[in-house]
Amino acid sequence: MNMPLGHLRVAFLGPRASFSHQAAAESFGRTSADLLPHVSFADAFSALQQQEADYAVIPFENSTNGSVVQTLDLLADRNDLYKDVKVCGEYYLTVHHCLLVRKGTYPSGWEGYDGSITKLYTHPQAWGQCEQLLSQYFKGVERQDVSSTSKGAEIVSKETEERGAAIASRFAAEYHGVDVLKENIEDRADNTTRFLILRNMRAERTAQLELEQPNVLGQDRPAAPTTRKTLISFAIDHSLPGALANALLIFKAHGLNLTSINTRPSLKRAWQYIFFVECGRTPSDENKEAVHKALDDLRHVTEFCRDLGTWNDQLG
Amino acid sequence: MNMPLGHLRVAFLGPRASFSHQAAAESFGRTSADLLPHVSFADAFSALQQQEADYAVIPFENSTNGSVVQTLDLLADRNDLYKDVKVCGEYYLTVHHCLLVRKGTYPSGWEGYDGSITKLYTHPQAWGQCEQLLSQYFKGVERQDVSSTSKGAEIVSKETEERGAAIASRFAAEYHGVDVLKENIEDRADNTTRFLILRNMRAERTAQLELEQPNVLGQDRPAAPTTRKTLISFAIDHSLPGALANALLIFKAHGLNLTSINTRPSLKRAWQYIFFVECGRTPSDENKEAVHKALDDLRHVTEFCRDLGTWNDQLG
Numbered sequence: 001m002n003m004p005l006g007h008l009r010v011a012f013l014g015p016r017a018s019f020s021h022q023a024a025a026e027s028f029g030r031t032s033a034d035l036l037p038h039v040s041f042a043d044a045f046s047a048l049q050q051q052e053a054d055y056a057v058i059p060f061e062n063s064t065n066g067s068v069v070q071t072l073d074l075l076a077d078r079n080d081l082y083k084d085v086k087v088c089g090e091y092y093l094t095v096h097h098c099l100l101v102r103k104g105t106y107p108s109g110w111e112g113y114d115g116s117i118t119k120l121y122t123h124p125q126a127w128g129q130c131e132q133l134l135s136q137y138f139k140g141v142e143r144q145d146v147s148s149t150s151k152g153a154e155i156v157s158k159e160t161e162e163r164g165a166a167i168a169s170r171f172a173a174e175y176h177g178v179d180v181l182k183e184n185i186e187d188r189a190d191n192t193t194r195f196l197i198l199r200n201m202r203a204e205r206t207a208q209l210e211l212e213q214p215n216v217l218g219q220d221r222p223a224a225p226t227t228r229k230t231l232i233s234f235a236i237d238h239s240l241p242g243a244l245a246n247a248l249l250i251f252k253a254h255g256l257n258l259t260s261i262n263t264r265p266s267l268k269r270a271w272q273y274i275f276f277v278e279c280g281r282t283p284s285d286e287n288k289e290a291v292h293k294a295l296d297d298l299r300h301v302t303e304f305c306r307d308l309g310t311w312n313d314q315l316g
Numbered sequence: 317m318n319m320p321l322g323h324l325r326v327a328f329l330g331p332r333a334s335f336s337h338q339a340a341a342e343s344f345g346r347t348s349a350d351l352l353p354h355v356s357f358a359d360a361f362s363a364l365q366q367q368e369a370d371y372a373v374i375p376f377e378n379s380t381n382g383s384v385v386q387t388l389d390l391l392a393d394r395n396d397l398y399k400d401v402k403v404c405g406e407y408y409l410t411v412h413h414c415l416l417v418r419k420g421t422y423p424s425g426w427e428g429y430d431g432s433i434t435k436l437y438t439h440p441q442a443w444g445q446c447e448q449l450l451s452q453y454f455k456g457v458e459r460q461d462v463s464s465t466s467k468g469a470e471i472v473s474k475e476t477e478e479r480g481a482a483i484a485s486r487f488a489a490e491y492h493g494v495d496v497l498k499e500n501i502e503d504r505a506d507n508t509t510r511f512l513i514l515r516n517m518r519a520e521r522t523a524q525l526e527l528e529q530p531n532v533l534g535q536d537r538p539a540a541p542t543t544r545k546t547l548i549s550f551a552i553d554h555s556l557p558g559a560l561a562n563a564l565l566i567f568k569a570h571g572l573n574l575t576s577i578n579t580r581p582s583l584k585r586a587w588q589y590i591f592f593v594e595c596g597r598t599p600s601d602e603n604k605e606a607v608h609k610a611l612d613d614l615r616h617v618t619e620f621c622r623d624l625g626t627w628n629d630q631l632g
Contacts, residue, residue: 062581063581063586063587064581064583065581066385066579066580066581067579069382190586192586194587238575241573242568242573242574244573244574244575244577245564245565245567245568245573245574248561248564248574249561249565249568251561252558252561252565257557257558257560257561258558258560258561258564259554259560260579260587260589261560261577261579261591262579263382263383263576263577263578264382265378265379265380265381265382267380270379270506270508271379271510271631273576275577315587
């Protein structure tokens with residue numbers, strides 16, 4: 001299957017060398033697609049809706065921090081801005097942090113480190129993820145918050161006077177041309193972010209590619225996927241007792257196994273919510289139409305419901 | 317019903333004059349209880365568990381921004397630190413912002429405002445909530461982020477050289493002794509935060525008071541409350557298909573109407589969650605035992621479940 005992948009345009013949440021960039025690169029291959037940074041979640045969604053990008057790679061949840069509310073709010077699409085955007089895949093990226101220094105500063109590496117780093121740069125969230133190393137070796141060292149881990153690597157790459165170090169990924173180190181002084185400095189080895197791969201369902205380019213799961217291209221694709229996941233959003237009328245339970249029952253009735261539920265405020269009325277239900281099924285002849293039938297039933301008990309896409313489970 | 321309210325100790329999320337302080341003051345009365353600021357959510361929970369406070373008033377969700385994850389994470393209580401803490405009430409506070417200036421700076425008020433303010437202070441979240449006024453009257457004026465809206469009011473109260481203004485509540489204006497130059501400057505008039513009122517279920521002090529709903533003290537308490545709300549947390553084994561649906565079905569089976577569902581990572585295994593289910597019932601002889609029975613059933617289909625308390629709905 002040889003696709004014209006060189007022309008694929010993949011939006012990610014910038015800046016360059018961010019974890020989203022890494023997820024996009026690993027999903028689509030570093031050379032075969034144009035990876036396009038976007039300054040905000042909304043920009044990436046807009047680019048996809050306007051067909052300025054073929055796919056978008058967006059963080060959806062982290063195993064430690066939970067759901068990414070900006071992504072849920074854009075998927076909620078309260079103003080019908082992104083009506084052609086759907087999920088077509090997912091990608092799991094384990095978050096590994098490294099201690100990065102300007103090229104050549106410490107030629108003998110971490111073993112020969114002499115304690116001379118005077119300033120540290122990283123995104124505010126990363127400090128808390130590397131507490132063990134920081135408390136053991138960098139007590140009292142000045143810490144400077146920056147807008148992204150990648151930005152910290154960039155600052156360190158350009159430093160001439162200070163002895164600075166950044167906490168960022170190996171991917172960012174390679175991108176900005178700095179040295180990895182010590183790797184895997186995170187406290188939790190299992191901190192993983194799940195990214196959604198989105199596409200514009202009306203775009204001819206991606207339809208022709210039939211790329212439901214771009215990141216399995218070139219790999220042995222299993223004949224029958226273990227699990228197909230589906231994401232559905234809906235709102236209910238809370239003044240009707242049992243309305244939420246009835247909506248959730250529909251999934252069970254069609255053999256769709258609920259795996260997660262998220263909620264965001266509807267912003268139409270206070271204390272009314274948009275629900276995001278993720279469900280899975282092992283494909284069979286019997287449940288081929290399960291999602292379609294569930295949506296039909298949901299329309300009767302919800303104020304609105306929306307099919308946000310179906311894709312292959314990358315864990316199952 | 318005369319209670320020794322003067323001795324009540326109520327923990328709130330500080331600093332003083334925060335929205336939590338205001339919620340605590342309005343729930344418990346400004347003079348009849350000792351209101352104690354706590355620097356973090358965890359400190360407030362600890363104070364309650366250690367019986368250094370009788371109640372705690374903690375933000376739970378906002379009608380625009382959604383759930384407060386710090387509160388959910390503490391209610392999840394993954395390390396059994398707060399096992400006696402339960403919800404006993406709720407309080408809704410509508411968030412009104414004011415433009416605050418040092419006392420006497422603008423004696424003719426907003427009508428006579430001459431455009432001389434050179435610097436604005438507020439919490440980062442508040443800028444976005446007052447965009448209309450800011451874009452109309454304060455384009456290009458320097459903005460300084462501060463750790464709380466109350467802190468901004470404090471800074472302005474002490475200013476001598478600059479012409480600064482803070483965006484904060486009227487409550488903060490009164491506390492810090494500054495003038496309200498313009499009130500209700502928020503874009504959305506309906507931005508409301510729901511606070512939970514927590515107590516230590518083993519504390520004799522609060523048990524004697526029988527204060528399930530402290531903020532209705534002194535008001536005409538309805539003979540029969542319209543709705544009783546209950547919060548229950550649980551985790552399920554996701555490898556069992558249908559486990560989540562089965563757990564949610566139990567609420568319906570006992571006549572408990574699901575009103576909201578929140579999730580947080582379990583932090584035991586990636587992509588496993590702790591669910592927080594809020595449900596309501598109109599009290600009747602038939603459903604007196606409904607919560608108790610639902611919990612009994614939940615124990616059979618969940619890895620753990622916990623009763624986080626029952627209280628009177630303040631909206632219904």
